[in-house]
Amino acid sequence: MVNWDAGDFHIFVINEEHYGAPSLPRAVRISGKVSSGLGRAHVFMSQKHYQSQFKQVLGVGAWPGTLNVDMHKDSEEDFRKLRVVAGLEDGDDSDSIDSDRIDGFERDGSSFGGATAFKAKICRDEGDWEDCAVLIPDLTRHTSTAEVISGSFLREKLPCSDGDLVHIELVESG
Numbered sequence: 099m100v101n102w103d104a105g106d107f108h109i110f111v112i113n114e115e116h117y118g119a120p121s122l123p124r125a126v127r128i129s130g131k132v133s134s135g136l137g138r139a140h141v142f143m144s145q146k147h148y149q150s151q152f153k154q155v156l157g158v159g160a161w162p163g164t165l166n167v168d169m170h171k172d173s174e175e176d177f178r179k180l181r182v183v184a185g186l187e188d189g190d191d192s193d194s195i196d197s198d199r200i201d202g203f204e205r206d207g208s209s210f211g212g213a214t215a216f217k218a219k220i221c222r223d224e225g226d227w228e229d230c231a232v233l234i235p236d237l238t239r240h241t242s243t244a245e246v247i248s249g250s251f252l253r254e255k256l257p258c259s260d261g262d263l264v265h266i267e268l269v270e271s272g
Contacts, residue, residue, distance in 0.1 A: 126180075126195060126268040128173035130244065132165060132258045139164040143247070145210060147203045155198045155215045155231050158249035164233065165220075165246040165253065167264055174242055181241070184214035184234040196270055202236070211236045218268045220246060222256040232266060 142148060143162040152160035169177045182189035183197050195216065202212035213235040219227040230248040238245075244266065246252065258264060 126176050127265060128167075128169060128176050128244065129263060129265045130167040130169040130173060132253075132260055132262045132264060133168045133243065134260055135164065135166045135245075139245070142210060145203075145205075147205070147210070148200065151198075151200045152215075152231075152247060155200075155217060156229060156247070156249050160247045160249060161251050163251070165230075165248070165258075165264075166240075167244040167246060167266065169242045169244065177242060177244060180214075180216055180232060180234060180244075183216075184236075186234065186236070186238075195268065198231075200233070215247075216268050217270075218246075218266050220248070220252065220256070220264055220266045222258045222262055222264050225256055227267075228252065228255055230266070232268070 140162045143152075143160055143164065149159050178187060178189070179191070179195065180197075181187045182191045183195050198215045198217070200213040200215055202210050204210070213233050216232040216234075218230050218232050220230045221227045228248060228250060230246050230252070233245045233247050235245070246266065248255070252258065256262075256264065
């Protein structure tokens with residue numbers, strides 16, 4: 099530690115080698131290519147029970163559809179960590195990635211499953227960042243595809259098409 103006396107000001111510099119640098123979690127950033135889904139997300143996304151929960155996550159109602167993003171090889175491990183936090187895969191979830199629970203429900207004899215949502219931002223290439231959330235349904239066939247929800251129709255807002263590279267950065271809740 100070094101102590102300088104500059105009149106009424108005392109400046110202390112702590113030797114980080116000796117005391118260690120503060121441990122901050124690294125931002126989770128995943129990238130992949132936009133792809134078409136089955137076109138059925140609107141059936142789930144338009145449900146009032148989900149919409150009220152999406153509004154708590156996004157701050158606004160969600161566009162009634164998802165943007166599918168197929169993970170690049172170098173993003174698959176970070177995406178897998180999200181699946182661990184969501185309870186879909188075994189592994190260490192001590193990275194403390196913030197998530198929000200989306201509760202499922204039953205209506206008219208049909209069961210609508212729950213999901214885990216991760217607040218995020220998304221952009222295409224050097225474009226503007228848009229608020230969004232990565233949604234991982236409890237029942238999904240996707241193991242390396244992120245389903246992204248937003249208050250906007252992302253294919254127009256970013257804009258993007260199948261095959262375009264997009265980047266998703268998780269943001270802290272709170």
